[in-house]
Amino acid sequence: MKLYSALIVLSLIWGMSFLFIKVLLDVFDPWQIVFIRCVMGILTIIPLFLISRQKVNWSELPFKSLILVGFLNAGLPWGLIAWSETFLDSGYTAILNATTPIWTAMMGVLFFSIKLHGKQWIGVLVGFIGIVFLMDADTPGLTREQLVLGFVLMLTATCCYGYSSQFAKKNLQETTVWITALTTLFTGSVLSGLIMSFTGGWHLPDHALEGNVILSLVGLGMFGSGLAYLLYYYMISAGSAEFATLVTYLVPVSAVVWGSVLLNEKIPSIAYVGLFLIFFGVYLTGRKKRHTTIPFKENRTA
Numbered sequence: 331m332k333l334y335s336a337l338i339v340l341s342l343i344w345g346m347s348f349l350f351i352k353v354l355l356d357v358f359d360p361w362q363i364v365f366i367r368c369v370m371g372i373l374t375i376i377p378l379f380l381i382s383r384q385k386v387n388w389s390e391l392p393f394k395s396l397i398l399v400g401f402l403n404a405g406l407p408w409g410l411i412a413w414s415e416t417f418l419d420s421g422y423t424a425i426l427n428a429t430t431p432i433w434t435a436m437m438g439v440l441f442f443s444i445k446l447h448g449k450q451w452i453g454v455l456v457g458f459i460g461i462v463f464l465m466d467a468d469t470p471g472l473t474r475e476q477l478v479l480g481f482v483l484m485l486t487a488t489c490c491y492g493y494s495s496q497f498a499k500k501n502l503q504e505t506t507v508w509i510t511a512l513t514t515l516f517t518g519s520v521l522s523g524l525i526m527s528f529t530g531g532w533h534l535p536d537h538a539l540e541g542n543v544i545l546s547l548v549g550l551g552m553f554g555s556g557l558a559y560l561l562y563y564y565m566i567s568a569g570s571a572e573f574a575t576l577v578t579y580l581v582p583v584s585a586v587v588w589g590s591v592l593l594n595e596k597i598p599s600i601a602y603v604g605l606f607l608i609f610f611g612v613y614l615t616g617r618k619k620r621h622t623t624i625p626f627k628e629n630r631t632a
Contacts, residue, residue, distance in 0.1 A: 333569045340561045341577050345584025347554035348420035348427075349592060350546040351412050357543050360412035361525045363550070368404060368519035370551025371559070372512065378560070379508050386509060395501040396510065400517025402494035404555075407487035409522060414487070417472060417480035419595040424585030425464065425605050426484040428578055431612045432457040433485075433492035442496045446615075453614025460607030461485070467598045511559045578612055 354363050415423050432454055438444030446454070461481070469477055502510060526532055562577070582605060589595035 333565060336561050336565050337577060337580070340558055340565070341580030341584045343549075343553050343558050343561075344577065344581045345424060346588050347550055347558075348411075348415070348424045348585045349588045350550040350554065351415050351423075352420045352589075352593060353542060353546040354550065355412065355416055357540075359526075359529065360409050360416070361522045361529060363412045364405065364408045364522035365519055365526060366547060367408065367551045367555045368515045368522060370547065371515045371555030372519065374552045374556030375508070375511055375515070375559070379512065382508070384506065384508050386506070391509065392501060392505065393513075395497070396505065396513040397517050399494050399498050399502065399510065400514040401521060402490040402497070404514045404518030405521030407490040408518060409525070410483045410487040410490070414480045414483035417476045418469075418484065419589060419597070420593065421582070421586040421589040421595050421597045422464070422469075422480070422601070423484050424582040424589075425601065425608065426461070426481065427488060428582045428605070428608050428612060429457055429461065429485065430488045430491045430495075431578055432608075432615050433488045434495050435492075435615045437489065437492040438496050441493065442500060444496070450615050453611045453616075455611070456614060457608050457611025460604040460609075460611060463604035463607060464601055467601045467604070469598075507560070514559075515555065579609055 351363060358366070411423060411427070414426075418426075435444075435446060435450060435454060439446060465477065465481055472480075498510070565577075586595075586597055590597070
């Protein structure tokens with residue numbers, strides 16, 4: 331029961347994270363949002379880390395691998411997701427984010443010598459067909475160029491997630507969840523801080539302390555970037571990696587509902603066809619051939 335409760339809570343948190351980003355884009359630029367959510371995530375995890383009294387041998391940590399994972403698992407994709415939401419509705423970005431397991435499989439084939447069997451290749455193809463359906467949807471207020479740019483940004487972010495998942499699976503098996511989460515958020519804060527220094531994003535807007543902005547900052551930083559990490563890895567350790575990836579199916583539904591109810595976003599009917607095809611593609615891609623070991627394809631969300 332605890333595992334299923336964690337699954338539902340995590341899907342609600344990560345589904346609403348796309349909505350929080352959309353709200354914050356009215357006040358901050360994309361890299362400001364990344365910086366703030368990373369810092370707030372760090373401030374959430376550190377007290378829990380200290381309370382847990384974890385013992386860490388700092389001299390033996392694979393810092394180069396941790397920094398690369400942080401760059402590809404938080405810093406860069408979070409900025410790309412926020413940037414994509416300057417064009418796309420939060421529901422769209424959440425649906426595209428659901429392609430992460432498909433890209434994870436492709437990154438495994440391209441860079442990590444992982445082999446897929448027939449049904450998994452069919453899943454990859456079906457997922458790509460789903461993306462085509464999404465791109466064919468009518469999006470009032472957007473030019474074709476803006477729609478394509480939003481899709482490219484979002485899919486680049488999911489490619490980053492896919493590669494980092496495979497890389498972490500191969501190189502960070504001995505590193506604790508706490509250290510991986512903290513270094514991921516720290517790397518993301520450094521990267522976004524550097525980009526902000528070149529884009530003039532250090533300013534604090536006059537209406538940055540309004541109620542809905544504060545609520546979105548807390549929701550995205552403390553819950554979406556801090557506690558959500560711990561919930562996700564709890565499901566992996568107490569349940570299984572396969573169980574944890576079920577959140578892939580729930581987050582887009584949650585995000586579409588939140589966006590419709592709270593932001594009055596309207597998703598065209600053809601987009602739901604694309605969502606179904608992506609879900610089916612993810613399902614097939616995650617299928618394991620009997621008596622064959624296929625590395626876990628780890629999912630990441632906003």
